[in-house]
Amino acid sequence: MMEKIKTYERFPGWVVLVSTVLSLLIYGIGVFIVSKLSLFLMILFIGYCIWLEFKVIRKSCVSCYYYGKVCGFGKGVLCSLLFKKGDPKAFVEKEVSWMEMLPDFMVFIIPVIAGIRVLIREFNWIILILMSVLLALSFAGNAVVRGQIACKYCKQRELGCPAEKLFNKEKHKKTEV
Numbered sequence: 001m002m003e004k005i006k007t008y009e010r011f012p013g014w015v016v017l018v019s020t021v022l023s024l025l026i027y028g029i030g031v032f033i034v035s036k037l038s039l040f041l042m043i044l045f046i047g048y049c050i051w052l053e054f055k056v057i058r059k060s061c062v063s064c065y066y067y068g069k070v071c072g073f074g075k076g077v078l079c080s081l082l083f084k085k086g087d088p089k090a091f092v093e094k095e096v097s098w099m100e101m102l103p104d105f106m107v108f109i110i111p112v113i114a115g116i117r118v119l120i121r122e123f124n125w126i127i128l129i130l131m132s133v134l135l136a137l138s139f140a141g142n143a144v145v146r147g148q149i150a151c152k153y154c155k156q157r158e159l160g161c162p163a164e165k166l167f168n169k170e171k172h173k174k175t176e177v
Contacts, residue, residue, distance in 0.1 A: 007155040009069070015153075016074040019145050022137060023073075029134045030111035033127060036118045045110060052103055058083055063091035065156040072150030092160035101166070108138040 008015075027049045035042040057079045061067060063086035066076035115131040118124060146167075151157055157164045 005152060007158060008072070008153050009155065011066075011070050011072045011150070011153070013070075015072050015149055016070060019073045019150050022141050022145050026107060026134065026137050026141075029130050029137070030107060033111040033118070033130055033134070034114045036124075036127060037114050041114070048110070049107060052107065055103070060091065060162075062086035063088050065159055066154075071156075072154060088159075091156075091162070094162045096162035096166045098166070101163075108134055 030049070031042055031046055034045040057075055061071075061075045061079035062083045064071065064076065064079075065088065067085050068080035069076045111134055112131055115127050115134075118127050151161075151164060154161070
């Protein structure tokens, strides 16, 4: 018998801090690596990261349970200041594919490609180490934040979250049978 996990009505500040710091580290390392190619590409990458954050807030957060509340990623309140509330039912019914997740993955793919280009041009230990840290934060860091700190205690996950359905297909196949 599975134990029911308590969800947060309002996430503690430390959860928001950890998830925000993780995102900023991933973005910051990516910006630094891309800057080694050119200032123009760095500015484009910063713009891409900002666009991606606004896309998530505009397309997902507006219909999330945490709209206007403190969510695990700190976007619920920000979203309510920028956009009007969406349809919670549409959020629950939304299906997300791996292809739709590609823009999120590009946040680490672009810097890794840029880093490889920099390393080919002139080997640099700092870039190699930062690429390794970026990959560790993007995979392991996100897995811990989403799996153990934020999403695990999310009320929207219980109500229905498209990302949770995508990442936990096996769990959802068992519940559909």
